[in-house]
Amino acid sequence: MKQALEKIELAAREELSKIADPAELEALRIKFLGKKSELSAIMKQMAGLSAEERPVIGQLANRIRTDIEAAVSERAAQLKAEASERKLREERIDVTLPGKAPKLGKLHPMDAVMRDIEDIFIGMGFDIAEGPEVEYDYYNFEALNLPPDHPARDMQDTFYITDNILLRTQTSPVQIHVMESKKPPIRIISPGRVYRSDAVDATHSPIFHQIEGLVVDKGITMANLVGTLDMLMKRLYGDECRIRLRPHHFPFTEPSAEVDVLCFNCGGKGCSMCKGEGYVELLGAGMVHPKVLANCGIDPEVYSGFAFGLGLERIVMRKYGINDMRLLYENDLRFLEQF
């Protein structure tokens, strides 16, 4: 009996070593450990053994059963691991194939930059004001200290609808609307479309965008204007950005300035982008003319303010290195996809 048991153990171990898949393993388990297995048959014969033999054989049979069970489950684990490894190997994919997520669209570069600028100003406490694009002459010119036949009107070739209705040539009329409807403190920007009768070419468009800024309060100084523009430019272009003011003339501000920023391309040394100047012109600004304040019912003896206006196209073109303004209004998807 002892020999028979040892033979079973030997056979089991030998067969076990040849097992290649879980089904064979199950068959083997039934063959050696099932109710109809040799081992079970021997166990059943135990009752006929002598009292001395029974514990010895019994122990042996139990040990063999336990060992075979352990060997089977070990083999099962092994097989599972192998199978899983094989599966993982088979499931290998080319991770360099492109992703499948739905494609996002994009904002037009002008709007993307406009939102950035608006957010900068919101952060600086400027509300965003709006006004009509088709505007009365009064708001676009007269209230801004540009009476009829003022020579500075020539600087802004105007599209007229009637004698006193026009397409606004600047976003400055929004200043007037705001000052007429709200008492200081005022802190706004007014972004939007403006119109001038310039034929379309690489640097001109009859429609373009401006962002006008206006601050009116007690004690507002030209130093505040400088500080605000400096902060704007640093937030827009980075802390290295430097600005420079040049005296200029706008009928609605006094003093007036044109504001340049250090050329991004050459850092001030002078290059083709800045035409050797080291600086590029970016915006116009100044202290709100007392007459403009008075036109809006704000006492210039009590309040002062500053205003500035920047051209969005110029900023966008500079930011992305776009050399032809027509691209911005052509809306070729091959262009729009790049931003």
Place this chain on the structure above:
Amino acid sequence: MDLSMKWLSDYVKIDAEPRKFCYDLTMTGSKVEGYEAEGSDIKNVVVGKLLSVAPHENSDHLLVCQVDVGKAEPIQIVTGANNVKAGDLVPVALDGSDLPGGVHIKKGKLRGVESNGMLCSLGELRLTKHDFPYAIEDGIFIIQEDCKPGDDIHDAIGLNDTTVEFEITSNRPDCLSVIGLAREAAATYCLPFDPPEPKYKGISGDIGEFLNVTIENDTLCKRYIGGVVRNVKIEPSPRWLRERLRASGVRPINNLVDITNYVMLEYGQPMHAFDARYVSGHEIHVRNAKEGETITTLDGVVRELSPEMLVIADAEKPVAVAGVMGGEYSGIMDDTVDVIFESACFDGASVRRTAKKLGMRTDSSARFEKGLDPKGCLPAIMRAFELVELLKCGEPLDKVIDKGDRSRDRKTVDFDPKWINRFLGTDISREDMIGYLERIGFEVVLNKVVVPSFRVDIECKADVAEEVARFYGYNNIQGAELTGVANAKLTPKQKLLRKIEASCTALGLYEIETFSFISPKYYDKINLPADSKLRSGVTIKNPLGEDTSVMRTTVMPSLCEVLARNYNYRNPSAAIFELGSEYIPTEEGKLPKEPNRLSVGMYGNGVDFYTVKGIIEELFESIGIGDVEYEAAGSGCGFDEISMFHPGRVAVAKINGEPIAILGEMHPAVAENYGIGTRAYCAKLDVTELLDLETAERTYKPLPKYPAATRDISLVCDDEVPVASLEKLIRGAVGAVLEKITLFDVYKGEQIAGGRKSVAFSIVMRSADGTLTDEQADAAMKRVRKALDGAGAEVR
């Protein structure tokens, strides 16, 4: 304004290099556009003396010259010109020289004879007979100047000035003059500047015999000075005067005309000279033109005058348009004997209107329209007479007629250094301020600034602050941050627009920017009916062209243009949107409304009607608007743009019964109009109207505690029946326990009778109070069947 640096040096000595000068003047407010050294494109050209001129051995028309160019040995040059002879001084372009227009001269052989350069004509140096009246234009320039062989040509013929181009702003007409800029330059460099005081001797005589002046409109003519020069001798001006005019961009004509131009450039005061013979009755009347009057101006054009225009007339007729241009016969001719000089001050706005109406803007009108100083008239005419005597080209009468001078007290403005510092945010001393102001001709008396008369732009304290600031230096003002409460937020409209933008890009759409004006023909392209109200929009009186002549009443044509353009560029697919305005006329003389619109357009990439509908649905979802109903759209749907859609594939979206959006497939005929060779899909959504809708605040609904019961139902109905109506029916029949109803199949074809379709829904029911029993679910489905039966749908 082109400034001759040589001319400037009459009044102020500048040491700075031109580049630095330009920068410095720009920073004190006289903006420089650029500068140009005269003849800078001419290099290595010298004066040569012809030692001998001999025929060319191989040519009849070429000459071989031996030329002394100041070197030890003469050089040999072959020329084709025949106006040269031994002894002449000529410009010689040496081997390796540059001439204007990128011409480069090298030595070579002409018909086998060595030539070491080129003899130059006036034209080759980019000069004309106006510059050197004694020279000829079709031949070599024979130099009659004081120079010797080897001299650089620039110095020899005075081609060595530097011209600085200023961009003078419209408030500073005083700087449209050499003297005005000299004052600014001197102030910039803290140099002394004394305005010149012209003097002339004159001859005695009764001016009344030659001239009587009447100002009939003293609003438009603020001063008129007339003077007379007798026995004029018309000839070319001397070289120095011609050079200065040339450097200033003015063509020399003859001495008398040149003097008027010279004075205008130097003093900024336009002048005019009349031939006294043609001033009928020796009378000058400054008056408005009469109805129907005409004048032939100096340029030979007959101009029709109108009564609001100011003219200079003699006893009979207008002889000049005041401040704009003289008449044909009033000008100076070779046989002119007596000349009347005019130095006057006309109203700026009037000159501007007249020049604009007549379509002739002149150097004179450009100055007058900015508003000139009446005080400037007298020094100008005195300077003209001084020049007449200097050039010995006539005899001025010692007295002038001066009418209309109403020089008032000097203009003063408050001087308040504290206020200026408060306004600028600076800490400039009173003394420094006075220093800056005095440099530019202002005078400070106690607490007043006396403004010089030529500064027509200075009116208030802020103006004085600017003068202080520009000489203190704008860039010396230290920036200061704004203080106070910064409390800004987006308006509901701005928030909505941003949300729509974000959703559109998330849905795969690219944003576009199109012009707000369009061609009226674009309405035909979208097949808009002839009587559509959208055809009457806001029209631009002076458009760039028909293509951009009306403000759009619908955004759709712009969208179609962009789709077409991309299709044309062979972009395989497009998915675009624009948030733009429409311009809807209101009352006559009132501003139009400018509502915001969203337009969406797409083609390619497998998109169909349901893609564009899905986008609109998701948009409504993203901005929190539910209860949108979609209906097949027909005429009268609220959108005239329905004309551009496929009649069987177009829907309107309605909220509370009001149309809010239209969407569908582009009509094939419209696609053809645009040359779009594929199916395209478009939508338009009225954004402004959305703002008026209450968008419900979203609140949390507890997650379901009890399981749902799901039932599918399949039915067959007429093809004409909209699925939405079936869904509505089912919704009503299920009642409160309905959680969700999903369409999962629509089928037409085999096994379904013609004209019918099979539709299948999945219905999810759930109760918040407990697990829904089968009985409850079945009862609900029974109600559904009954409802559908009643509507002629056959449940399968």
